[in-house]
Amino acid sequence: MIALAALCLAACVSRADDSARAGFTLFSPEGAAGILFSDTDHKVVAIAARDLAADIGRISGREPAFAALPPSFDFQPSAPGFSPAAVLIGTLGRSPLIDALVSSGKLAAADIAPLRGQWETFLITVVDDPFPGSSIARALVIAGSDRRGTAFGVYELSQMIGVSPWHWWADVAPSPKTEYTLPAGARVFGPPSVKYRGIFINDEDWGLQPWAANTFEPEHGGIGPKTYARVFELLLRLKANTLWPAMHKCSPAFNSNPASAALADDYAIVMGTSHAEPMLRNNVTEWTAPAADYNYTANRDGVLRYWDERVATNARYENIYTLGMRGIHDSGMVGPKTDAERIAALEQIFADQRALLARHIPDTAVERIPQMFCAYKEVLGLYRQGLRVPDDVTILFPDDNFGYIRNLPPPAAAGGGQVASDKLQVTRADSAAPSAETPHSAFRTPRSSHPGGFGIYYHISYLGRPLAYLWLCTTPPALIWEEMNKAHAHGADRIWIVNVGDIKPAEACTEFFLQMAWDIRRWRRENLDRFWPEWAAREFGAEAAPDIARVMEMYYQFNYERKPEHLQWWLPREKPRPSDLAPTGLERRRAAALTMQELLAGLRHRIPAHKQDAFYQLVDYPVQGSILANNRYLAGEEAALKGLGGDDATLQKLGYLGDVLNVQLARLTRRYNTQIAGGKWNRLMQLEPADGDWKSMRIAPWRVPAFQTPLPPRPADPVAVPRLSGAAPGAASRWVPVNGLGRAGTVHVIEPVTAAAIPSDRAATDAPALLYELPADLETRAAGKPLFLRIHILPTHAIDGGGQLRLALSIDGAPPQLLTLDIDDGGPAWAQGVLANRRTISVPLPATARTVRLHGIDASVVVDQITIEH
DSSP: OGGGGGGGOOOOOOOOOOOGGTTTEEEETTTOOOOEEEESSHHHHHHHHHHHHHHHHHHHHHHHOEEEETTTTTOOOTTTTSSSEEEEETTTOHHHHHHHHHHHHOOHHHHHHTTTSSSSOOOEEEEESSSSSSSSOOEEEEESHHHHHHHHHHHHHHHHHHHTTTTTTTTOOOOSSSEEEESSSSSOOOOOOSSEEEEEEEGGGHHHHHIIIIIOGGGGTSOOOOHHHHHHHHHHHTHHHHHHHOOOOOOOOGGHHHHHHHHHHHHOOEEEEOOOGGGGHHHHHHHHGGGGGTTTTTOOHHHHHHHHHHHHTTTSSSSEEEOOOOOSSSSSSSOOOOOOHHHHHHHHHHHHHHHHHHHOTTTSGGGGGEEEEEOOOOHHHHHHHHHHOOTSEEEEEEEEESSSSSOOOOSHHHHHHOOOOOOOOOEOSSSOOOOOOOGGGSSSOGGGOOOOOOEEEEEESSSSSSBBBBOOOOOHHHHHHHHHHHHHHOOOOOEEEEEEETTTTTHHHHHHHHHHHHOTTTTTTTGGHHHHHHHHHHHTTTTTTHHHHHHHHHHHHHHHHOOOGOOSOOOOOOOOOSSSSSSSHHHHHHHHHHHHHHHHHHHTTTTTTTHHHIIIIIIIHHHHHHHHHHHHHHHHHHHHHGGGGSSSHHHHHHHHHHHHHHHHHOOOOOOHHGGGGGTTTTTTTOSOOOOOOOHEEEEEEOOOOSSSSOOOOOOOOOBBEEEEEEEEEEESSSEEEEETEEESSEEEEESSSOHHHHOOGGGGHSOOEEEEEETTTTHHHHHOOOOEEEEEOOOOOOSOOSSSSEEEEEOOOOOOEEEEEEETSSSSSHHHHHTTEEEEEEEEOOOTOEEEEEEOTTTTOEEEEEEEOO
């Protein structure tokens, strides 16, 4: 029995009078409700309870007392010190507090029923007189179906009272409150839409690792238990449950310090590893034999011993085991020479890895041990060729590293999803003529016969070709929604992992991704435009929220056209060339930059002092940084375009401007590192971070360029941009707008995203159509020159995993003709497409044309806009 004095909850809320019985007062000027939980509950419950007490202290200025009660504790009137109001926290079936409330009927059976047998579900409710005869008159009860469900419930309450999930990672200080009353009534949250939801810390060489090694955790030489504790807390606040830890050679391997795995278990975080790290192994640090020996064909026993060691040490924890094998780092498997040999090797590797799991986790059938196989890069090709993945293993499909998912689960019916053969004339697209290949869905396992389910590995940060993007986060939430909503609708709902780089500055996009994973219904096409206003109001208050939201919307549209890391229009090892910005596009970009600068200038003095650090990190720095990088590029390009024809004074002025902008960028970054939050983030933010490849990809140093001849001229403006006049529904699908994407801020997608492909000979009758009116004076504008209709679409991938995107086009009511675009996955056309976030199909257009109908054949296609050009 604990001493009663230890349970005294000082400064308690007075007993609520009848007028306040409609709600539960968590804190008021009189004090705060005490926090009680059972000491037999999971460790994460105590962690969350401690954090809740600290959060209430941040808001109210007074931290409430909290206590862990033993199972034998009995609430009796003689037990002094208990407040009339208390927060009772516990896990159903594990907490004597919660179980007592259930047994007594104080927690109604109807309220508890949604928790029983559920994954990560929780209840928040108010209970009167929870323990009759005790001094507790009212209790706010947070009950979880399992350990994470309970923790999520506690952190949900923290958000309700005004504590941001980013209070530590982005220094979002809460606004003070003197009182908070929670409305009465039972609220059930969960189960989640996606079972395993998490992040991958990656490419940490230039941000998180030097920050941890030099600023936050030097005692461990970099990212270690102290950093991971903060990561785990963040994941719980975001209702995430899975982590792939940092894995570059510069960082300490996660399991090099046994405290890290134990800490993950304390926080109830499921540990996994990336596509290149089977069986929880960090190859670049932990494989100490010669690299050539990491070869399953030649050194099976050595590789198996290596995997066995890790499973033996970590089997007692909750993990998702990555199966398969690639190279030591992000490279192909060593040993097998042909795809057939690689497939055979992988299938043997699956069997051997599962035997290790069965040996070290004997109390659980191997079919019930969480396992995943990530079909990343070259491995996806092996899967498409017939690689057999064990039925209970979750298959993760990747995006193309730039936010566009390469493959989706096939339909539930075997053979479904194969595209019917088309026989109409094919109009050539912007790449090679199409091939009549068999759809990849013919080789894929249908959903109904793969109980392990499917998942997605997604990127909002990436180091690799054609160009990296590690500096700022510029993937629009609308793109995340478009791709992940499509994935979920097609059955990818078991595991979602997002590559977040260093976590910062990807805070908002990380949260949006994880919000979707928790509740796929929260964000829909119709309410996407509410994300930024709600985010801004939560982080900075309602007064400035509309203008902050406008800035963020403009920032993502501005950088979707071209990321600040991608401000060059040539691929590595190609000759430099001008941007694709026509004069009006250039002026539009300059005007958008100016508008954002003006909005920022007006906002800075409206942000409360305690929110200034967060504002700089989440809004000011990324927006200013992208504007300066854009202006720097345009100054250099203008000098290059003038070439020999420019006068020396103008060229020198442009060169000087580039130098000034470089200095301003460096100053902004120095402030982020050394001044914001008292230097808390020193060494985290780097301008243009990456390895040697980065320097070969960035714009030239800021001097007047020396050219023998001027560069080619800037592209001309479009002759016309046809007006979208309407949309006609199809037999079972329709075109609908999605705001927040595309050059004009709106794209059109086919709904439902699971709509079957339509044979092009039925396009006129069954396919939905976008209707465009062409200018009446088009013939005059043509001025006798040939015209082309440019159909601009997002660089998505075919839902069936095939190599083409398809539309049908009708001009002036003529029968629709099939248009195809070869995806060229990994090739130069694809590379230019993902850097520009658009692909283009060109069709000759008669100058006498007056209307265009764009028919949706494949639900993969997302239409940006159409233009008429010479």
